[in-house]
Amino acid sequence: MGEALIETHGLTRRFGALAAVNGVSLAFETGRVHAVIGPNGAGKSTFLNLLSGELRATSGRVLLRGEDVTRAPPDRLSRLGVGRAYQTANLFPELSSGDCVWLAAQSRLPSSMLFFRPAERYPQVGVRAARALEACGLSQRRSAIAGQLSYGEQRQLEIAMVLATEPSLLLLDEPLAGLGHDEALRIVALLREVAKGRTVILVEHDMDAVFSISDTVTVLVDGRVLVTGAPDEIRNSAAVREAYLGGEVA
Amino acid sequence: MSLSLFLVQLVNGVEYGLLLFLVASGLTLVFGVLGVLNFAHGSFYMLGAYLAWWVSARSGSLLLAIAVGVPAMVLIGLLVERLAIARLYSRDHLSQVLLTYGLVLLFNELQSVLFGNDVHGVNTPEALSFTVRLGEQTWPAWRAFTSLACICIAVTMRQIVLGTRFGMRVRAGASNPEMVEALGIDVRRLFATLFSAGTALAGLAGMLAAPLTTVYPGMGESVLILSFVVVVIGGIGSIKGAFFGALLVGLADTFGKVLLPGFASAMVYAVMAAVLLWRPRGLLGAAAEGR
Amino acid sequence: MRRQALLLAAAAALAAVAFSGDRFWLQFLGKAMIGCILAIGLDLLVGFTGMVSLAHSAFFGLAAYALALLTNRLGLVNPLVTLPACIAFAAAAALVIGWLSLRATGVYFIMVTLAFTQMLYYLFNDSPALGGSDGLYVQARPVDSRVAAYVVIWLALIAVYLVLSRVLRAPYGRVLEGIRGNEQRMRSLGYPTRRYKLVAFVIAGATAGVAGYLDATLYGFVNPAQLGWRQSGLILVTVLLGGKGTLYGPAFGALLLAFIEHYGEKVTEHWNALIAALVIAVVLFLPRGLAGLLQGRPRG
Numbered sequence: 054m055g056e057a058l059i060e061t062h063g064l065t066r067r068f069g070a071l072a073a074v075n076g077v078s079l080a081f082e083t084g085r086v087h088a089v090i091g092p093n094g095a096g097k098s099t100f101l102n103l104l105s106g107e108l109r110a111t112s113g114r115v116l117l118r119g120e121d122v123t124r125a126p127p128d129r130l131s132r133l134g135v136g137r138a139y140q141t142a143n144l145f146p147e148l149s150s151g152d153c154v155w156l157a158a159q160s161r162l163p164s165s166m167l168f169f170r171p172a173e174r175y176p177q178v179g180v181r182a183a184r185a186l187e188a189c190g191l192s193q194r195r196s197a198i199a200g201q202l203s204y205g206e207q208r209q210l211e212i213a214m215v216l217a218t219e220p221s222l223l224l225l226d227e228p229l230a231g232l233g234h235d236e237a238l239r240i241v242a243l244l245r246e247v248a249k250g251r252t253v254i255l256v257e258h259d260m261d262a263v264f265s266i267s268d269t270v271t272v273l274v275d276g277r278v279l280v281t282g283a284p285d286e287i288r289n290s291a292a293v294r295e296a297y298l299g300g301e302v303a
Numbered sequence: 304m305s306l307s308l309f310l311v312q313l314v315n316g317v318e319y320g321l322l323l324f325l326v327a328s329g330l331t332l333v334f335g336v337l338g339v340l341n342f343a344h345g346s347f348y349m350l351g352a353y354l355a356w357w358v359s360a361r362s363g364s365l366l367l368a369i370a371v372g373v374p375a376m377v378l379i380g381l382l383v384e385r386l387a388i389a390r391l392y393s394r395d396h397l398s399q400v401l402l403t404y405g406l407v408l409l410f411n412e413l414q415s416v417l418f419g420n421d422v423h424g425v426n427t428p429e430a431l432s433f434t435v436r437l438g439e440q441t442w443p444a445w446r447a448f449t450s451l452a453c454i455c456i457a458v459t460m461r462q463i464v465l466g467t468r469f470g471m472r473v474r475a476g477a478s479n480p481e482m483v484e485a486l487g488i489d490v491r492r493l494f495a496t497l498f499s500a501g502t503a504l505a506g507l508a509g510m511l512a513a514p515l516t517t518v519y520p521g522m523g524e525s526v527l528i529l530s531f532v533v534v535v536i537g538g539i540g541s542i543k544g545a546f547f548g549a550l551l552v553g554l555a556d557t558f559g560k561v562l563l564p565g566f567a568s569a570m571v572y573a574v575m576a577a578v579l580l581w582r583p584r585g586l587l588g589a590a591a592e593g594r
Numbered sequence: 595m596r597r598q599a600l601l602l603a604a605a606a607a608l609a610a611v612a613f614s615g616d617r618f619w620l621q622f623l624g625k626a627m628i629g630c631i632l633a634i635g636l637d638l639l640v641g642f643t644g645m646v647s648l649a650h651s652a653f654f655g656l657a658a659y660a661l662a663l664l665t666n667r668l669g670l671v672n673p674l675v676t677l678p679a680c681i682a683f684a685a686a687a688a689l690v691i692g693w694l695s696l697r698a699t700g701v702y703f704i705m706v707t708l709a710f711t712q713m714l715y716y717l718f719n720d721s722p723a724l725g726g727s728d729g730l731y732v733q734a735r736p737v738d739s740r741v742a743a744y745v746v747i748w749l750a751l752i753a754v755y756l757v758l759s760r761v762l763r764a765p766y767g768r769v770l771e772g773i774r775g776n777e778q779r780m781r782s783l784g785y786p787t788r789r790y791k792l793v794a795f796v797i798a799g800a801t802a803g804v805a806g807y808l809d810a811t812l813y814g815f816v817n818p819a820q821l822g823w824r825q826s827g828l829i830l831v832t833v834l835l836g837g838k839g840t841l842y843g844p845a846f847g848a849l850l851l852a853f854i855e856h857y858g859e860k861v862t863e864h865w866n867a868l869i870a871a872l873v874i875a876v877v878l879f880l881p882r883g884l885a886g887l888l889q890g891r892p893r894g
Contacts, residue, residue: 127781128783128784148775160785168764340704397646402874405874412867539702572713579698579706583698
């Protein structure tokens with residue numbers, strides 16, 4: 054059993070009377086791909102939002118490398134190595150892809166309170182940005198405006214931006230949503246590459262993808278953990294099948 | 304400060320607050336539901352006051368002026384909404400600020416051309432021109448009437464917002480404008496109705512205040528700024544917030560003038576700063592989701 | 595290239611006026627250039643960071659009053675002393691007001707800046723010690739000759755433009771662009787955005803301070819009306835008119851507005867309605883301003 058990069062203890066988030074995430078205690082091993090699946094409304098996105106600091110927990114704790122980060126704001130978590138990719142396009146629509154990734158890469162400078170030298174004269178940023186674009190197959194699309202990219206390319210850019218922040222923990226929120234078969238395969242291959250040497254928490258509905266790249270799978274139902282186990286166990290679990298009501302489990 | 308002086312100021316503060324509430328409630332609704340920042344709101348207050356003066360000077364009756372003026376304000380509101388405000392619904396803040404700023408300039412010119420730049424007094428209706436005695440202090444009946452009217456309107460508003468289908472749409476719109484549209488509710492009509500209601504309320508406040516403050520150019524400006532302060536304190540889209548915010552501002556302004564004559568105006572903004580430090584979205588504003 | 599040529603031509607034309615010695619034009623264009631400095635500083639906030647502030651005139655007025663008080667009460671006139679002091683004062687005020695205002699977001703932010711502007715207006719308007727509604731005369735001006743004042747203003751305009759251009763090309767400028775485009779994403783990328791916005795607010799406040807100092811020097815007179823939200827509104831108009839987010843556009847917007855205000859007054863006594871019509875027309879029909887016309891194809 055590897056050590057946990059990030060773990061939650063009794064993590065709960067209520068909206069009024071509804072507990073979207075209810076007492077979730079999970080440990081995510083360093084270097085593994087850990088998928089979180091579940092029927093709609095299970096609380097998966099809320100859970101990711103709690104981990105990335107965009108939502109504040111009602112109760113419970115989140116520990117990153119043993120440090121309590123439950124109340125940490127998103128920017129602090131990012132600097133601690135947590136990278137979040139979003140389900141719906143969350144780019145800078147008027148900037149070029151290159152500029153989008155540049156901003157992501159620039160965030161790794163100790164501080165951007167730099168007023169005198171033009172940005173291009175910080176080659177370390179450019180190198181990081183170019184690497185991320187390259188890894189996601191977008192080098193040719195560097196000058197295309199982000200808002201005008203195709204849907205699939207926007208997903209690639211989304212991942213490129215996160216990569217450029219050199220995260221140790223990747224939070225991926227339905228990276229395959231809305232993609233056609235071929236595009237999805239491309240992204241899955243990309244994710245497999247990206248997962249090497251990193252810890253990944255993957256929220257996804259595409260079960261083929263989930264089972265092909267995950268080391269561990271957790272099933273959430275109604276905000277609670279139903280079961281956590283190896284992909285095969287989950288795939289064959291009657292309880293999980295029932296939770297999905299004969300849904301997408303292959 | 305003697306007790307009777309304190310009580311007088313308390314009453315004054317509450318009265319002022321109630322009038323501010325009339326103005327601010329329209330502003331916060333337009334803000335919360337229509338999503339529009341309307342700098343011309345103070346101009347409606349001013350227009351109401353000028354209408355009250357103009358009609359009452361010719362007819363001899365302020366009450367008649369109000370009876371005629373309120374529907375007139377509703378019509379003006381509808382006109383402004385259709386012609387100008389409707390174009391701002393999907394625009395950015397800068398456009399909203401500047402367009403309504405242009406409207407302010409326009410209304411000011413209009414007021415100057417139609418009504419002239421003199422200061423005008425307005426007489427209260429004879430029936431309400433007496434004064435009430437409270438110990439050593441006297442209290443004009445018109446002020447009592449005004450405050451009573453404001454309270455009745457506030458109560459009626461609460462009833463409408465909480466108890467009718469229209470009110471439900473308003474509340475829905477205040478918390479989620481996109482959803483309201485998606486549900487097929489005639490958003491255009493809802494917006495037009497809300498805007499003209501807000502305009503009429505501001506205009507009515509001007510009519511009620513006319514005998515108390517006299518009618519003069521630029522009278523809408525200080526009311527506008529204070530209304531913004533009320534909305535910030537009370538939270539955008541919250542009528543309840545506007546009510547308590549208005550009372551707070553009315554009291555702060557009144558007591559400020561008495562306790563710190565040189566810095567009276569600053570007192571209100573100090574209160575606002577204090578509220579913001581404690582609650583960045585206003586006392587009753589939509590709580591920021593999580594962060 | 596078109597843009598560079600235009601800017602150089604305009605700068606040269608403005609410089610040439612200094613040699614004419616014409617009293618009217620020196621005063622008029624001097625004032626207009628001060629408006630350009632105000633517009634450029636505000637564009638940093640509005641056009642590049644996406645922050646609509648109504649407090650810009652407040653910092654303008656604070657620096658102007660600071661100069662008046664320094665010369666009148668403390669006898670300090672030397673520009674090497676008074677200029678940095680007044681700018682520092684405006685910047686410090688921007689730091690405090692900015693910090694408080696940035697506790698609010700979106701429209702709340704706009705309204706808070708409005709409220710603080712009005713607070714300062716009333717502070718100066720209601721205090722006899724500060725001149726009251728009549729304002730104050732600046733008893734000794736840091737730059738006495740009309741021509742010298744004009745040249746100083748011209749130099750300041752060039753300097754402000756060059757410095758801000760530089761800042762906007764630096765990593766800091768990229769951050770501002772990112773905040774304008776998608777602030778939430780910037781936070782999730784690791785940027786503590788509020789800090790960067792506060793710095794932008796202070797930089798803008800400092801440039802407004804430069805403008806205020808120069809205005810007091812040029813006219814020898816300060817008054818509360820310079821501090822109100824109406825003034826801030828007019829500066830915003832110049833930004834939109836010229837084209838927000840271009841830095842040079844708003845400067846031209848300011849020049850244009852100065853001409854319109856001047857000649858409008860001669861044409862009709864209802865020139866305010868003229869300005870109103872212009873503002874409404876620009877918002878509805880020319881949202882990208884004059885610079886938008888120059889650029890032709892839409893950005894992105």
